[in-house]
Amino acid sequence: MTGYLAQPLAFPDKAPDGFEPLEKEPEFDPRRHLQIERPDRVESLRDFGYSEEDIAACPTDFAVTSIFRVLSDEGVACLQDVASQLEQFTTSNARIARNVRGGVYRSRFLRDLCASTDLTEAMSEISGCPLLPHTLPHQQGHLNYNPLEVGKNVDKWHVDTLRIDFVMFVTDPRSVEGGEFEYYRGTKHEVEALVKAGKPLDPAKIVAPDMPGPGHAVLQQGNMVVHRAKGLRAPGRRITMVNGYVPRDITFPDFSRFDQLSLVDPEAVASAEYARHVAWMARERLQAELNSISFEGNANALADRFAKHATLMAETADQLRAAGTGQLEHFGDG
Structure with a gap:
């Protein structure tokens, strides 16, 4: 299955129960609200110390970018308005004190x-x-709000439950003390080993990009780059948005981590979203299969390929039955 790019999955035509729409909000206009610039620097997974075997399982060898602008001033003002309205719906979990998902x-x-x-x-x-x-x-437009307790980290050291995402400041990072976004310029395997050994992360490898203002972001391969958000050192307001993406090449292993998502999102909603996601992925993989079958194929090789599709369905069923039974994974506060 090569040379095939998946088609988009339509957004659900009905919201889950309890997710009432905002009564009044701005209308998004990309011509007025986007001001996308390109980062000056893009680092690779090799720069972080990952092996060729690790990289081969990823859809790209990119790790993280330098800071770049995403929103115009008007776009920032509109998103701040929306984030303020959504703040009443914050929830918490073992990693994050206040966030809005969905x-x-x-x-x-x-x-x-x-x-x-x-x-x-x-x-x-x-x-x-x-x-x-x-x-x-729930992996689109995730909003993180600073804890009400000064000094408490916004988020712990972790890797994401998705592959590609950007972290963008909604509020002005220059208006608060603390609240830095940080990433570790090393592998997640290294961090895991340090945590298991009870050792601190190497401070020389901790990078805190200098955010010049709201509407600026860092793009990362989130499941490979260990990162966190520090707490405020004085009372203030800090909001960031995390927006996730899936690779269009669906031949790479999925990294949706339903076992983790079912612990932080409403179980019924998380299960339905995951089921739609896997059904979409199966549809696209089967379409790629249909496009690639030839009369010169080998029966056993074809059987092996279809067995992989059956395995995906069986593993998904097991994941759904185990919803909410795991533990939320993170590397602590460092």
């Missing part, structure tokens, strides 16, 4: 921003990987 069901502005073809094409170009807006709506 905001794309409540806010049409947020949904249209995350689904913007201009934005998706730019992220594809920067990452070196054809992308689509994430097929799990």
Whole structure:
């Protein structure tokens, strides 16, 4: 199955129960609200110390970018308005004290921003990987708000439950003390080994990019780059948005981590989103299969390929039955 790029999955035509839409919000206009610039620097997974075997399982060898602009001043103002309205719906989990997931069901502005073809094409170009807006709506436009307790980290050291995403400041990072976004310039295997040994992360490898203002972002291969958000050192307001993508090349192993998502999102919603995601992935993989079958094929080889599709369905069933039974994974506060 090569040379096939998956087609988008339509956004659900009905919101889950309890996700009422905002009554009044701005209308997204990419011509006015986007101001996408290109990062000066793009680092690779090799720069972080990953092996060729690790990289081969990824859709791109890109790791993280330098800071670049995404939103115009007007776009920032609109997103700040929406984020303020959504703040009443914050939830918490073992990693994050206050966040809003599923905001794309409540806010049409947020949904249209995350689904913007201009934005998706730019992220594809920067990452070196054809992308689509994430097929799990809860992985689009995720908003993190600072804890009400000064000094408590916004998020712990972790890797993401998706492959490609950007972290963008909604509020002005220069208006608060602390709240830095940081990433570790090493492998997740290294971090895991350090944590298991009870050792601190190497401070020389911790990078805190200097954010020049709101509407600026870092793009990363989130499941490979260990990162966190520090707490504020004085009272203030800090909001970031994380927007996720899936590779259009669906031959790479999936990295949706339903076992983790079912612990932080409403179980019924998380299960339905995951089922739609896997059904989409299976549909696209079967379409790629249909396009590639030839009369010169070998029966056993074809059988092996179809056995992989059957395995995907069986593993998905097992994941759904085990929803909510795992533990939330992270590397702590360092």
